[in-house]
Amino acid sequence: MKRAKSTCVAAQSLPDAPGLILHDLSKDYGTQRAIETLGCEIRGGEFTVLLGPSGCGKSTLLRMIAGFETPTGGRITLGGRDITALPSSQRDIAMVFQNYALFPHLDVAGNITFGLNVRRVPRAEQRQRLDEVARMMGLDALLRRKPAQLSGGQQQRVALARAVISGRPVLLMDEPLSNLDAKLRAEMRAEIRALQRRLGLTLIYVTHDQVEAMTMADRIILLNAGRIEQSGTPEQIYSRPATPFAARFIGSPPMNLVPAEALGIAAPPGTSAGLRPEDIEIAETGLPARLVSHEYLGADLLITVAAGSARLILRRPARLGLPPGPELCLRWAPDALHRFAPQPGPASLPTPDPASDPASGPACAAEPAPQPAS
Template sequence: MTHNNHQRIRLEAVTKRWDDITAVDAISFDVTPGQFVILLGPSGCGKSTTLRMIAGLEQATEGRIAIGERDVTFLPPGDRGLSMVFQSYALFPHLSVADNIVFGLRSRKVPKAERRERLARVAELVDLEAYLERKPAQLSGGQRQRVALARSIISEHPICLMDEPLSNLDARLRGEMRREITSLQARLGMTVIYVTHDQVEAMSMGDRVILMQNGRIVQDGSPAELYNRPASAFAASFIGSPAMNLVQLAAHDGAAVIDAEREVAVAPAAAAGGQLGIRPEDIEVLSSDASGVPAEVIDEEYLGADTILQLSVGSQRLRARLPGKRPMPPGTRCRLAWVPSAAHLFDADGLRRDDLTPVAFAANPGTTDPITTHSRASHL
């Protein structure tokens, strides 16, 4: 499938209201042909409603939706030239896998020979050739989801909308299906808009992530941009696992310190009243005689590849992610350090501040035996 402008999707100030509830609040974005776009956010943020308005299953209250050069704002779903995969597979239990897959083609009166040819091609694509005679009840969850995918691919629409399609699967299957969907999308050149609340799905599948909160777009960028330069404290806390540490800053001695920890300035005075954000994997944990922010271990959680430490700094709690096994019993005193590029400052409204530079703590060159020194590879 070659990309063409029929696959472009444009939303212009699209709003959806139910009585006095605004589910989607004047959002605009432009999806280029062949892009894999994730609509991400907590439940109730408006992402599924946005998808349903693109599909034509919900009517926009205000604004305009265009697919290619056509204004589709008021067109019925069948006239929009797209397919959709839902969270529930919505398979017909009395029909075989083959009949489920070709159901839409049959209702559109596609000739029998062409149906057979397309079915063979799609069954091979999604690895269902051995299951075509079975009924849905005889399939696993992952196989049923493949049938739902096959049914959407066989329509040969260049646009596919997916609404939480993997949330009914267990973790291992979800990982497999993520890879299958992204490789299918790349091979077929489809434009995909994919709704999820799962940030791992968003980070691993999308070319572009549109993060929503309360019906509005909070940030729109590549997964790396959302991870490395979150636009707000909400974006910072939503992306990454464990989530970014956000600690309150207070004024002390002409600088900003972590609240109730006055020994070490961590940011310029103008940052007081806002928050400092640092990812758990960007924190170095050093011995208590090193330079850095004094902290105490509250708890440790060994996960095999790494250890997550819960730490208290003043009245605030932080987590640090360290490689391997780190036996650090509760009560261990230590110091925390990070490089300035790893720290993010947010104002009292939670918006990113790029006008201020956080104070840097590197490990003290004179200090031997830091408890840990580790690379700051971004872990998901």
């Protein structure tokens, strides 16, 4: 059944997969607005993650791109072609569903070639493409099984294979890993990422899991309550969150976000200050604080401290141990401090200004803390 055919899968690869542009897209359900008017570009050949908490509209957005939902307003273009009114099947888009949507009455081969059958691809070509994709996904031995006889990871692979065999350049994935256990999830993350690279797919991936987004994405579009909070590379969003929401959503444990006054920073009233747990150091001098509790994570130690009325979590390597006494001083690099203006809106104010150092407290000697953050 297997033939030593040299047709490489890379032959399917699409060096210039088209990108998508969403123009002023919006969606209402009755009087409920699910997606605020938003616009963004999803670049061709990139791994884009739509990230956000449940109910933020990320799945709705994906379903509009797939053509299962009709936008209330706006347009979607794929590689310059307006696809807003096209039926799903004509959009040149493949999709992996959250529950995989495998046809339970068809075996693995039947599931994978379902679309080729529908489109009347000749038998010989079907068999050849099936062979290639099955080998690539490691499904050779399972082709005659029914989905019910497969493990979750295998089902996931079949769903991927069905999407890949279509040869369509754009692949949508809706929370594809949420039904897998943690170990398998980590494996599949790497596998999906490698597949996307190898085939040069434009991949749009919906998840609520920031770890998935950080590890896989070229670009993250962070959504909240139907609008885009921030979009950018994982590094950009992590190191320069545009909004308090972005700051809290990405990173585990999340960024400490406290009123600026609590850290002794001069700022307009209502300004919040943000510090990543790993950017706070325990030092001889700086902001006075008191140890509240700690959590041992193996490699790291999470230490909760109270600085005035504010609670902060800091992360340090566990081998450094706990500070000797309950009273301690905190400091951080100036550019580790993020400021967020009181009004909601894009207000990232990273502070390269040394004047806003942690103010000296009564118990700690006043000394600037010029350590550069990593």
